[in-house]
Amino acid sequence: PCPRVSGGNMTSPKYKIRATRPEDSSAHGCDSRQGEWRKDLAVWHKCIVVVVLERLQLLPGDLLLDWGTGCGHKLSWAKQLYGIDGLGIDLVEENIQWAREHSHGVYCHADGRDLGWLPDGAFDGIISYAAVNHLL
Numbered sequence: 001p002c003p004r005v006s007g008g009n010m011t012s013p014k015y016k017i018r019a020t021r022p023e024d025s026s027a028h029g030c031d032s033r034q035g036e037w038r039k040d041l042a043v044w045h046k047c048i049v050v051v052v053l054e055r056l057q058l059l060p061g062d063l064l065l066d067w068g069t070g071c072g073h074k075l076s077w078a079k080q081l082y083g084i085d086g087l088g089i090d091l092v093e094e095n096i097q098w099a100r101e102h103s104h105g106v107y108c109h110a111d112g113r114d115l116g117w118l119p120d121g122a123f124d125g126i127i128s129y130a131a132v133n134h135l136l
Contacts, residue, residue, distance in 0.1 A: 002108035003117040030071035030098040062124035068131020072103030079104035
């Protein structure tokens with residue numbers, strides 16, 4: 001089960017904005033090829049997924065964590081191209097709601113700074129794309 005998200009100690013201004021003002025960069029773009037990026041980067045993102053998953057050498061049925069999943073597109077590609085299952089976590093609840101309805105995988109509205117609710121060794125790989133910068 002997904003953890004409960006609380007406001008907690010959001011020391012980074014970018015992290016606080018991401019959590020409290022999702023209209024700035026959230027699910028309002030999930031259904032377009034632009035996604036949250038406001039540019040059509042779908043081909044680039046798919047290429048990144050292919051390169052990373054080839055390097056990780058995951059097998060069909062392996063479990064992948066997408067930390068800062070956004071709209072869930074990368075887990076959908078992982079499933080479609082490689083048969084890899086995934087859990088996506090994101091701080092923006094609207095993204096998670098959209099991903100649950102439109103993307104492959106399981107999605108949790110979660111604060112990625114605390115992964116203590118996940119069992120050790122549960123994942124065969126972890127990916128994250130452009131999410132860590134929200135902690136700075």
